[in-house]
Amino acid sequence: MFAHQSYRAALSLLLLLAVTPCTAQQAAPTIDAVLARVRENISEFKKSVPGFVSDESALSQRFVNNKLKEEMKIESSFEVKRRGGTGDMLETRTTKLVDGKTPKNQKIEPPYFYRGGFADALGSVDSKCLAYSLGEAPDTDKTILILSTPKPVSSDRPAECHFSPSFSMKAFVDPQTFQIIRLEYTVQDVDVDMGIRGHIPFVAYVTSRDNVSTFIAEYAPVELGSKTYWLPKTVISDLKDKDDRKNPVHLRYEAHYANYHKFAVSSTILPGEVVQTQN
Helix, strand or coil: CHHHHHHHHHHHHHHHHHHHHHHHHHCCCCHHHHHHHHHHHHHHHHHHCCCEEEEEEEEEEEEECCEEEEEEEEEEEEEEEEECCCCEEEEEEEEEEECCECCCCCCCCCCCCCCCCCCCHHHHHCCCCEEEEEEECCCCCCCEEEEEEECCCCCCCCCCCCCCCCCEEEEEECCCCCCEEEEEEEEECCCCCCCECCCCCCECCCCCCCEEEEEEEEEEEEEECCEEEEEEEEEEEEEEECCCCCCCEEEEEEEEEEEEEECCCCCCCCCCCCCCCCC
């Protein structure tokens, strides 16, 4: 009798264990639930992130027919300030070294330059112009992958939307914190007139619509003051003509960030002479 009861108890336990994975699978997060958590983090970031300064190491390159034609290495002090009460961020930088030498002034002319990797990158995770879905991340640590493409013209897409039909986005999300750990944007066949200064002023290196533009930002937790924020550690912008164009041009900008610290302004009141007034 006791053995029979033990058998039934063991069988019940096995059935419970067998059912549990199925229940967990049914509770998988939806795209709406993931976006809600991610957007909550972005909103909190915009409201609370202080102004900060970091070290920026950038490499700017221009290739023609896959051969390197120009290259510039730039070391800068990179600063981000909050713009009023809107939560928008303004990027500025002070160049310290160019190819290992102190520049004569701040008028630096790299082969290719990208601006907005901090201030504008997260906007496409919360856009009424885009449709979102969940993808399958190519790793095994349960990273969540958000995919995004422009909404069709016939849908409820606002009239002010100007995303190219070829635009696509991938956002890799940490499953524990729901913070973005990597962003990827790709767009093709855009009407581009770079107007980039090179050795010849205002040379438009890429003017065709036969091109591919890629942006990548990788994020990591950074402590500023008493709080932790997820900030970019690497930003890459890549713009190139497709291979079927004669003498295809390839422009690349890659920047790395380190030594984050909170931006602060201090003032000191120096002692002076006491001024006596007469009534």
